[in-house]
Amino acid sequence: SISYLNGEYQPLAEARISPLDRGFLFGDGIYEVIPYYGGKSVGLMPHINRMINGLAAIEIKNSHTAEEWKTLLDDLVERNADMGENLGVYVHISRGTDVKRYHPYPENVEPTIFCFCFGIKDPEPLDRSAVTQYSLVSTEDLRWQRCHIKSTALLGNVMHFQEGYSTGADEALLYNANNELTEGSSCNVFVVKDGKISTPIQDNQILPGITRRIILDSLKSDGNLDVEERIITMDEVRNADELWITSSSKEIAPVTKLDGQPVGNGEVGEIWEQAFKVYTASKFDF
Ligand code: PLP
Structure with a gap:
């Protein structure tokens, strides 16, 4: 290469x-x-x-x-x-x-x-029964207070990723001292409850993910799904119907297990499929 x-x-x-x-x-x-x-x-x-x-x-x-x-x-x-x-x-x-x-x-x-x-891998199939499912562990976000800067100093992220990896999980889901969701160690996070999609607000606690932005913008212009940026507590995360992680390499990946417990009914959700369709149809426009 x-x-x-x-x-x-x-x-x-x-x-x-x-x-x-x-x-x-x-x-x-x-x-x-x-x-x-x-x-x-x-x-x-x-x-x-x-x-x-x-x-x-x-x-x-x-x-x-x-x-x-x-x-x-x-x-x-x-x-x-x-x-x-x-x-x-x-x-x-x-x-x-x-x-x-x-x-x-x-x-x-x-x-x-x-x-x-x-x-990089081919995009995942737009198929709830065939898409790769993710298993996460949650842990307190102990990185620095400038996570909006995409710094090459990634030791904090690497140590959190390893916490998940060493227990067989695919990613670590991070929350701050107020028990509010921040992001994953290498991805942003979305939750779905009663058909409503939310993701943490863009501040110094998270990387302003490009995939996150494309999802927000494409879903808003599509207009069929309800999506917002807001503070999300870990109680809400644990009671969510669906949980997704997003990044340039994962696109929108469904999480079906958190800390060993099923997310929602433990299956890939239908809102995931709808959102991934919208994203896939417009991703090259960004
Ligand atoms: N959050 C963190 C900590 C990341 O490292 C990444 C990407 O690697 C993301 C979020 C997702 O960002 P993007 O969608 O721009 O790839």
Whole structure:
């Protein structure tokens, strides 16, 4: 696979950076993952805009316009077309390589820009009996208070993911000290009760997921399902009829088990199917 590193294209296995890179030393960087199906991206501009906002939030220099980023990423996917039909593009921008390890933002370093492609799965079938079902464990969200920044410093997320993974679960569902749902360790969360869909409000406790945004916007413009952003308590999560996790790689994935208990009646819900249909029909428009 062909990777991009600071303007150079080379086999991924040959790409090299300095151990003094601040991405390596401090997790001082911003990243994105963008899915492409059959060469067509989902949410490319929203992903690029979130990345540009993240760079601004931590004062990393951004040397490309949104259009230039688009060209760079589309081109990398084309160069890697032999890797498969469906590809994810990983983009990583660290503050750069300084001459010493020293906390403050250095003045004259060039950011390190690294991108590579990896194969992703086909979209799941629009079929309640055939779709992959997820099992989650809940745990208190012990990450930092700037979860809206898509930072490469992911140790908090990795440790939460591992809590689920080590017990055989697929993901960790996180709640804050007020017993309110935040998100998953690598995904956003939606709940359904009595036909009403809700997801936590977009604040510093969650990543503003692009899949979440596409779901909200496409369901609102479709107009057939009731959807809102609000504070959701864990009691509501435990009494939900349906629970979904969403991300660029999972799209909308139904959760049928939480902490060993069935979600709703323990089967994939019909609102999931309706929402996934709407999402699938319009995802390439974003
Ligand atoms: N929340 C977290 C913590 C994530 O890491 C991710 C994606 O990896 C998401 C939510 C979902 O975001 P998106 O839909 O933009 O992939």
